[in-house]
Amino acid sequence: MENPFKFGTVVNNEHFTDRTNEQREVRRVLKSSNHLILISPRRFGKTSLVKKITTELNRPVISLDLQLITSVNDFAAQLLKQVLKINKFEKIKHLISSFHIAPTIELNPLSNNVEISFRPIAKASFTALEDVFNLIEKIGEKSKRPIVVLDEFQEMVSLDKHLLKQLRSVIQHHKNVSYVFLGSLESMMKTIFESKKSPFYHFGYLMYLEKIPYSDFYEYLTQRLKKITKKEKNLSKEILEFTNCHPYYTQQLAYYCWEYLECNEYAAEMPNKVIAIITGIHDTDYERLWNTINQIDKKVLISLATDEQFNVLSVATSTIYSSLNRLTKKGYLVKNKTFEFDDPFFKYWINSRREFIL
Ligand SMILES: Nc1ncnc2c1ncn2[C@@H]1O[C@H](COP(=O)(O)OP(=O)(O)OP(=O)(O)O)[C@@H](O)[C@H]1O
Ligand SMILES: [Mg+2]
Known part of the structure; x- marks a missing residue:
């Protein structure tokens, strides 16, 4: 039997549970002309939730994880790369050719991968990024507005101290794009979106993602664990007691419990044994x-x-x-x-x- 639990990567379909209210809320914001700010501690399910809704909405999605961005020019280059993933170069090359700084675009014919870079120019570090954001607005259709998801948005602050201000001055005029800002460092995200002095003060609809409610997670676990043990109720309770309903750690522990039960019977000391195995791995x-x-x-x-x-x-x-x-x-x-x-x-x-x- 296939292990029904999944952890570490984005979850959807049969691995995605509950969040009915949150799904409705995200859908509503993305359909409106507002931008969305979604905050939670690490691995609570922000990306999974947003991905689920954006896939259903059938609109172009451009996602970028800012944790892996090394400079403002790199931000511009990686963003343009994502734009080119969903738009044919031929169709938008006339817009790119009017950029203030021409990007270097190289196609690797073997992998079909596009590599993009902007040569740094003194004093104009934001120009390239501004051009790319404005490009997204220009190619966005009103009836099918692109959704730009900026994950780990708090990283912006460490890239350049003026970046937040400059970015806001550009994207505040955009009417054809929905922006989604995700972040896991709560205090930094709060400072960016809740502090009156911040350029992004009250820039969009703010949502805090909580853990998955106990009863929903219990149901999710028992439904699956009963295929491998008759003690699914005891085990589900023990798993949730240990993980306190944390989405990622619950799925992780359930996954390893399933593995264990493929070769062993359930016994009272079993969850502890599995917990010790996982802790040992790390x-x-x-x-x-x-x-x-x-x-x-x-x-x-x-x-x-x-x-x-x-x-x-x-x-x-x-x-x-x-x-x-x-x-x-x-x-x-x-x-x-x-x-x-x-x-x-x-x-x-x-x-x-x-x-x-x-
Ligand atoms: N709705 C859900 N139902 C069941 N499990 C979930 C759900 N959402 C998230 N998880 C579990 O949590 C893990 C992390 O989810 P996800 O990567 O979406 O979270 P995140 O908040 O974006 O994390 P990060 O802080 O690392 O960016 C998933 O791999 C999955 O195991
Ligand atoms: Mg994420």
């Missing part, structure tokens, strides 16, 4: 990550993982508070009512290293 990554963390942050993480009270740390409350905020900014912790680990396996790793059980 041991080197966690160790590397641990070595980049400062002593105070390590103490705070250990306290949180082992459910110790912070007052045993003998550290000033203000120091603990800044540490919690720093760890949240970096994405290790997520703030709900209290501070929680984003990755339950990292929490388990800390605990098991303390107890020498891995």
Whole structure:
């Protein structure tokens, strides 16, 4: 039997569960003349949700992950590359030839891959990017407006400090494009879209993506796990207790539980065995990550993982508070009512290293 769980990449069809309200909300915004801002911690399902809706809407989609962009000119080149993926070069070459800076476009005849670059020109670093964004507006049809998805949008800030202002000045005039801004570093995204001083203040419809509700995820897990065990209810409950309904970690743990059940029977200690296997796979990554963390942050993480009270740390409350905020900014912790680990396996790793059980 095929393993029905999927993690790590974008999910759709039978791997996509719930989010009915969010799907409706995204669809509504994209059909209106507003832009969409979607924020959540890492791996909550932003890309999957947006991809599902944009595919259904049958409009041209241009997506770019800004994490992999190295400069403003690289941004322009990669964006143009995405434009050329869905538009024939012959059809738009007259528009490209009127760019202020001519791009170098090379076609690799073997792979059919197009490589694009803009030669850097002093003082005019934004010109190329401006031309590409305006090109998208020019080729956009009112009846079939292109959707431009800029993933990890908070990375803009590290590319160039003036970029946000310059970008806004250009795209605020666009009427034929829907922009979708995705981001996982909540505080930076909030500063960009919620702070009055920011050029992108209230630029679009702001949506926060939550975890998948317990009852929906429970249903999703039991429906699939019952094909491999009679204890699907116990197991689903145990999986969700450990992952706290985090979309990615739930699918990951369920995937490995399924693998385990292909060769073994369910037993009470089974989820823990599987959790230990997954944590073991990531041991080197966690160790590397641990070595980049400062002593105070390590103490705070250990306290949180082992459910110790912070007052045993003998550290000033203000120091603990800044540490919690720093760890949240970096994405290790997520703030709900209290501070929680984003990755339950990292929490388990800390605990098991303390107890020498891995
Ligand atoms: N609606 C869903 N139903 C079931 N699982 C989901 C759903 N959405 C996301 N997931 C799980 O979460 C994982 C991450 O999803 P996705 O890549 O869409 O999230 P993301 O928020 O864009 O992540 P990143 O922060 O890495 O960009 C998927 O591989 C899948 O395992
Ligand atoms: Mg994503």
